[in-house]
Amino acid sequence: MLILTCPYCGVDAEETELAPGGEAHLKRFGPGASDEEFRDYLFARENPKGVHFERWRHAHGCGKWFHAARCTMTLEVFGTYPAQTTKPPKAIREAITAKRPGWTWREFE
Amino acid sequence: MSTRIANQGRLIDRSKPVRFTFNGKSLQGYAGDTLASALLANDQMLVGRSFKYHRPRGIVASGAEEPNALVGLGQGETFEPNQRATTTELFDGLTAQSQNHWPSLEFDIGAVNSAFARFLPGGFYYKTFIHPRAFWKHVYEPFIRQSAGLGKAPKDRDADTYEHFYVFADLVVIGGGVAGLQAAKAAGETGARVLLIEQTAHWGGRAPVDGGEIDGMAPEDWIAQTLDALRAMPNVTLRARCMGSGVYDHGYVLGYERLTDHAPETAGPRHRLWRIRAGQVITATGAIERPLSFAGNDVPGVMLASAMRDYAVNYGVAPGRRVIVVTNNDDAYRTAIALKRAGIDVLRVLDARTSGGGALMEEAKAQGIRIDCGRAIAKVTGGKRVAKVAICAQEGQGAALEEVACDAVAMSGGWSPVVHLWSHCGGKLIWDDAWAMFRPDPARAPTGADGRPFVTAAGAANGELTLGATLADADAAGKAAAKSAGFKPRRIRTPQGSVTDEAPLVPVWLMPRAAKVELRAKAWLDYQNDVKVSDVQLAAREGYESVEHTKRYTTLGMATDQGKLSNINGLATLSEALGEAIPQVGTTTFRPPYTPISFGAIAGEARGAVFQPLRRTPIHDWHEAHGATWEPVGQWRRPYTYPQNGETPHDAVMREVRNTRQAVGMLDASTLGKILVRGPDAGRFLDLLYTNMMSTLKPGKCRYGLMCSENGFLMDDGVVARIDEETFLCHTTTGGAEHIHAHMEEWLQTEWWDWQVYTANVTEQYAQIAVVGPKARAVLEKLGGMDVSKETLPFMAWADGTLGGIGVRLYRISFSGELSYEIAVRAGQGRALWDRLTQAGAEFGMMPYGTEALHIMRAEKGFIMIGDETDGTVIPQDLGLGWAISKKKEDYLGKRAQQRSHMTDPTRWKLVGLETLDGGVLPDGAYAVAEGTNANGQRNVQGRVTSTYQSPTLGRGIAMGLVLHGPDRMGEVLEFPGTDGKISKARIVDPVFYDKDGEKQNV
Amino acid sequence: MSEPISALPGARHDGLARIEEAGLQGMITLRGDLATKPVKAAVAAATGGKTPGLRGVAAGKTGTALWMSPDELLLLCPYDEVAQRLEKVTAALGDAHALAVDVSDARAMFSVSGPAAREVLAKLCPVDLSPQAFAPGVVRRSRMAQVPAAIWMPDAQGFRVICFRSVARYAFDLLGAAAQPGSAVGVY
DSSP states (O other): OOEEEOTTTOOEEEGGGOEEEEESSOOOOOTTOOHHHHHHHHHOOOOOSSEEEEEEEOTTTTOOEEEEEEETTTOOEEEEEESSOSSOOHHHHHHHHHHSTTOOBTTBO | OOEEOTTOOTTOEEEEEEEEEETTEEEEEEETOBHHHHHHHTTOOEEEEOTTTOOEEEOOOSSTTOSSOEEEESOGGGOEEEEEGGGOBOOTTEEEEEOSOSBOSSSBGGGHHHHTGGGSOTTHHHHHTTSOTTHIIIIIHHHHHHHOSSSOOOOSOOOOOEEEEEEEEEEEEEOOBHHHHHHHHHHHTTTOOEEEEOSSSOSBTTHHHHOOOBTTBOHHHHHHHHHHHHHTOTTEEEESSEEEEEEEGGGEEEEEEESSTTOTTSSSOSEEEEEEEEEEEEEOOOEEEOOOOOBTTTSTTEEEHHHHHHHHHHHOEESOSEEEEEESSSTHHHHHHHHHHTTOEEEEEEESSTTOOSHHHHHHHHTTOOEEETEEEEEEEOSSSOOEEEEEESSSSOOOSEEEEOSEEEEEOOEEEOOHHHHHTTOOEEEETTTTEEEEOGGGOOBOTTSSBOEEEOGGGGTOOSHHHHHHHHHHHHHHHHHHTTOOOOOOOOOOBOOOOOOOOOOOSSSSTTOOHHHHTTBEEETTTTEEHHHHHHHHHTTOOSHHHHHHHHOTTOTTTTTTTTHHHHHHHHHHHHTOOHHHHOOOOOOSOSSOOOHHHHHTTOSGGGSSOOBOOTTHHHHHHTTOEEEEETTEEEEEEOOOTTOOHHHHHHHHHHHHHHSOEEEEOTTSEEEEEESTTHHHHHHHHBSSOOTTOOTTBEEEEEEEOTTSOEEEEEEEEEEETTEEEEEEOGGGHHHHHHHHHHHHHHTOTTSOOEEEEOGGGEEEEEEESTTHHHHHHHHOSSOOSTTTSOTTBEEEEEETTEEEEEEOOOSSSSSEEEEEEEGGGHHHHHHHHHHHHGGGTOEEOOHHHHHHHHHHTTOOOTTTTOSSSOOGGGGTOGGGSOSSOSOOTTTTGGGSHHHHOTTSEEEEEEEETTSOOOOTTOEEEEEEEOTTSOEEEEEEEEEEEEETTTTEEEEEEEEETGGGOTTOEEEEEOTTSOEEEEEEEOSOOSOTTOOSSOO | OOOOOOSSTTOEEESSSEEEEOOOOEEEEEESOTTSHHHHHHHHHHHSSOOOOTTBEEEOSSOEEEEEETTEEEEEEOGGGHHHHHHHHHHHHTTSSOEEEEOGGGEEEEEEESTTHHHHHHTTOSSOOSTTTOOTTBEEEEEETTEEEEEEEEETTEEEEEEEGGGHHHHHHHHHHHTOTTOOOOOO
16 A cells, blocks of 8 residues: 655655546647547556656645656655646656666656 | 373463363363364364365364364354464353364265265366356356355354554564564664564464573573563554554555454454554564375374474473374474473384484484484374374385374474565565575565665574574564664674574475375375365376466465465475476465454444444434435435325325425435635636536526536536625535535646636535425515515525524525525524424425435426436537537537547437326336347347436326437337336427426526 | 534543534635735734644634645634634735635534543544654644544644534544544553
8 A cells, every 4th residue: 555745745645545646747638639639638548567657636635636756566656746747847857767767758758 | 182281381371271162062271272272182183174075174283374273263243254273262151163064073974075085186176067057057056155165154243343553663573473572672772663563462482382592591581581671662562462464565564453352251342453554564473384295194183293392382282192203304303302291102203304303303312202214104094083104214105114003193394484474565585495495585575665675574484493593683684674764773782592403404295205196195285275285296287387377276275374384385296296496386476464354353443333424414313303214325315205194205205296396395405515616717717617608607696507527528517606706606416526626626736727716615514405386485585584586586696695593695596497595504503494494384385305306306397417317428418408518618628528529429319308108107227229139139229218207297207318319309209128028118208398488497 | 593503512422532522613714825924914813823834733812723735724713703703814815816714614523532532543544643743733634434534632632633514423433433442552
């Protein structure tokens, strides 16, 4: 059972306090988007063995959404950060590089 | 025979006799006994029957690894099956029943299976129950049902209580033997918060039985001294009778504490599940002795050598009077010596090693015990008890050299570290050739959230089997783990345990090495599941190469003991049969729990009244007092109807609808979600959330709105009231309050985070009461306090004011088509307002109505209901709700999705009304059939019923449904076959059955 | 007859800990930028005290402010003064983008007191309730068994627990079960 540190309230929250929200850093496509763009936005998801970026909500806590970077193999958590960003912050990316040199995930590395 | 012996029994108190019953027979033991030791003291060696062949089975072990001695404990509401006699502490009045036999333990009909053993080989079930097909139901299934399952399921509700406990520690030490004690001490000295848990009632593990010295003291004295030191540390918590059940990700550990199993009269919960978060975990779980695989090794009276030593030393019980010891290692000599010391005849030690053992063998020899090296057991004979042993050379096929009469056999095949908890979360193992065992590989430990190892195995669990090595390893483990947890180890002395000069073990996976097939077919690997050496060899011949597949094929290592005794012997047998090395074959996966834990402990407090939260409105007690029948809506309980004077619920619902339509009714609508949305961007935000335009709504007014998911599907609906320029109050469905609030927050936090909008879920701040019907206004006017006229408060307007002296917010909205007011009042005054309304309404014939009347009235009006007309695949366009979808807006959640080809497909089923030809009620969920059949030979369908009711207003059945090209097919008749085979016919009509022009609500 | 009532008026259970429904309690949810002057002024108007920091509890002269999230506080004041305080809060906020709303009736509040109070709550909440980790001055939102709850210690003797009003009975029964005789853990 995972523990993730909520970057808003600083609580090391166990999984029962959290609600998962799927893949992070999706770009919304609305009216005007092509069928392919919209399909990918709604349904195309990464399924990596290794580094992954996810959305979580501290549902039984401060109620805030945040992002977590973790390894799907070892469940190592590289870091958590607020959701108000379109890409993983530099510090998080560097933390991952230190542990998993050469990692890539979607357009990020 | 097995009996109590004098001058032995360090754990029992002979001054305190304890009565108990076994299979109805009253027996006596002593305080401190386990059920197993007490049974043995009463010469009850036979304790059960095996699973497949119903062979007589005796006690084999003395602890958690016991595969045979499973009993049903207690009676009625305290009955529990499959309890190990070896881990059951005896108490006065204990009742136990043996399992897996019929009609009795002594005489069992199923034992004929044993005679047919050669017809029940490995994979028997898979091979046999295939053909002919007709046999499945009447032959195979009854056979399997009768023989499946260990023990009997309890029939009564469990009378005990259970609980959870959340606790956090820097370090958890699992296992309270000398290794666990020393590891906890070493860690505790650093100041770390340490939790030490031990599954039995006793500290110190095997050390007091196995002997030796620690720092010049007897182990028992060292244990007492160390316990004193630990108890004096405020940062250390000790817990006996608390098993480490599982180690999970990120330092999550489950501890299973058995509080009153040994003292059932004690108040309080029976079990407590410790939900522990640990920085570091030390598994000091010891080691388990392995049986030897020889013919007849399952005859009652054949026991693990260490267990026999435990019974003698700990409980003063001699499992036999004339014992043969058989071994491939030095440890069994401790048993020979201990038994001899207790006055038991040790007839022979058969040491499979040609050169025998080391110092312990010499000691045994000095005690006058006969030792035969290079010797083995060819076969044990005896029915319900060992009678004699045929002795042969280990290097041979089993030709008997000699037969010796005896009544017990102590066997030792070496030791296996208990690596379960190390392995639960991914710790890997390495094969140790010297000791022929798997041990934890420290280079591949389980890793935690920070990517670093968080589990350390210590002592025998780490493969350090001798006393000196165990203590040194545990001390190092305690210090290292404390350091990993962020504490500075202190330079304290490592205790010195005595070192015995032991000769190396020689692996013996089959005894004798080249045993003939008839011997192999009686050499048991897994006692509980009746798996023999020959079964595993057969599986290998049939192509099973993976140990995981072999396990499932043969059932080796399954069920309650999960192969604690059989695992290594089984996979060694498999590896020999495959001609591969043991490490290449590998082990099966160790999964939690270590031993079975009670369902009660898992459920914790969640039973009875607090099984799950039940949400009550402020008016709940009134409903209850007035005989409401309930409808669960999410976790809420809402009144379904209020039957009066012996009415059926159906009649009550009919009355409630008629009364509301003709006079006036009142409804507790408090459960509706209410979310406050405020900020300069609130209007813009709601325009994206709802399909229609909310930003143009004027303060003081209400508007009905639809919310779709980004996938286009309708997810919620409700009335939005604009409070002021920047503030909206959004009503949601009862079930929608929490998730719609979460949905709003999600979009605000993760997509439009620069917008200035705050939300607050104020659902429970208000009780909400709907007053509905032609006389609704009269009732409110009677209460007085605010102008409720059409002019001042028209349809779809709201106003703040007072009614009967109570502050309210009054909404002119209607879900019934009648003149209707919804009154929001602070929850603390909800009941007071309800009571006032009841009084004021009496002269107008006002009656409360429940959810079913609400549903009927909305259906009569053709109003959709989320969850009836919608099911996660329906878009507003399907429901004729195009009027509530803004054409002007560039975007709203779901808009792009609704432009997809499948969503604009003209063949999507659309909402219509359905009117039965005979006036009856259509079955809920029934499908309208079409011509022809589909690829699976099923009748084609062209629509389905989404809501269906008896309408008292129209005096007939009415329904709504989704139908292919429905709105274009008015007047057509569809056929709806019911599950009873009866076909109902219904005509497609407009979904608005009542007051099509909406005149009644707008008065 | 129409005086407001709390969720479970007078409910009380004596077990390992004393569980009492705390009666009517004024509560105002305040959302806004907690670092700004108008919000701080609004807090002062409601509680006569400071704006609490991360997970903090700030007791003022006339009330208490509880930190709920980075942009949300729960302001406690006497129940019958809520309307008046809310007016002051709104005035203090002025034109600032914020939300202040009376939620006094939306919730139930319990006091859990006595030497075993920590253990009683530790049976229900996945929170480190040891004295070194949890003391007066901090508030924790978490779950209590199956419902959301906020807990804090007004003093060293006991806890306050806030949950939604509709589950008051569930919460009370839970706390009572956790305080059943014979169930002391003996850790704290």
